[in-house]
Amino acid sequence: MPALPAVLAVLLLACASGAPASPDPVPSPDLAPEAVVKIVVGALQQNDEPADDAGIATAFRFASPGNQAATGPLARFTAMIRGGYSDMLDFERATYGRMVFQGDEAAQRVTLVQANGRRSTYVFALSKQVGGERDGCWMTDAVVPVAPQDDGLIRT
Numbered sequence: 001m002p003a004l005p006a007v008l009a010v011l012l013l014a015c016a017s018g019a020p021a022s023p024d025p026v027p028s029p030d031l032a033p034e035a036v037v038k039i040v041v042g043a044l045q046q047n048d049e050p051a052d053d054a055g056i057a058t059a060f061r062f063a064s065p066g067n068q069a070a071t072g073p074l075a076r077f078t079a080m081i082r083g084g085y086s087d088m089l090d091f092e093r094a095t096y097g098r099m100v101f102q103g104d105e106a107a108q109r110v111t112l113v114q115a116n117g118r119r120s121t122y123v124f125a126l127s128k129q130v131g132g133e134r135d136g137c138w139m140t141d142a143v144v145p146v147a148p149q150d151d152g153l154i155r156t
Contacts, residue, residue, distance in 0.1 A: 024054070027062055029136030033106040033126045034099050036062055036138045040124070041096075041110055044081075047089045055089070056081050064127060064139035085143070087112060087120045104128040106138065111148055121148040 025039050040059045047055030060068065060077045071077045081088065097109035104127055111121040125142040129135055 024058060024061070027129075027134050027137035027139055031138060033101075033128075033138040034096075034108065036126060036140065037096070037099075037108050037110065037124045040140060041088075041094050041112075044088045045091055045094065053078055059140070062140050064129065064141045065132065065134070067139070067141050087114065087118075088122070088143075091115075104130070105141075109146070119148045121146050 025043070027036070031039070040062050043055035043058035045055070047053060049055075056078045057074060059081070060072065060074050063071065063077070068077075071080055091112040092115045093113050095111045095113070097111075099106050099108045106126045108124050108126075109121060110124060111119055113119050123144045123146050124140055125144065126138050127141050129137045129139055
């Protein structure tokens with residue numbers, strides 16, 4: 001029976017060390033497109049937690065294969081976000097419009113509000129992947145800046 005306390009000690013050390021309870025989020029057929037957008041937006045908001053640019057890496061994991069081919073590898077994607085989309089990092093809050101569907105494509109407007117009150121709005125375009133290792137997963141095809149609008153937003 002001495003093995004049981006040793007296993008318990010290892011588990012307690014893992015919890016005490018601040019190790020994450022679950023691995024970084026990854027695309028899954030179980031995730032609805034609304035969940036994918038919230039995962040990506042939340043990761044970008046907390047970009048440097050638990051490590052530098054961890055949020056950008058999460059956003060890249062949820063980019064569709066075509067999006068990754070156009071914007072990757074990760075180092076290039078990171079430079080793109082930091083250079084032209086830096087308002088997507090470390091913002092204060094986000095508001096989400098309703099998800100609009102057309103077959104296996106979806107789009108959602110997201111407005112990001114900075115601590116100084118400045119707003120920026122993006123439309124997240126997603127598609128449900130067919131075939132390959134991400135079959136059935138909703139993934140981001142594009143994130144397009146648009147003019148902010150206050151109508152129909154869900155406050156979170």
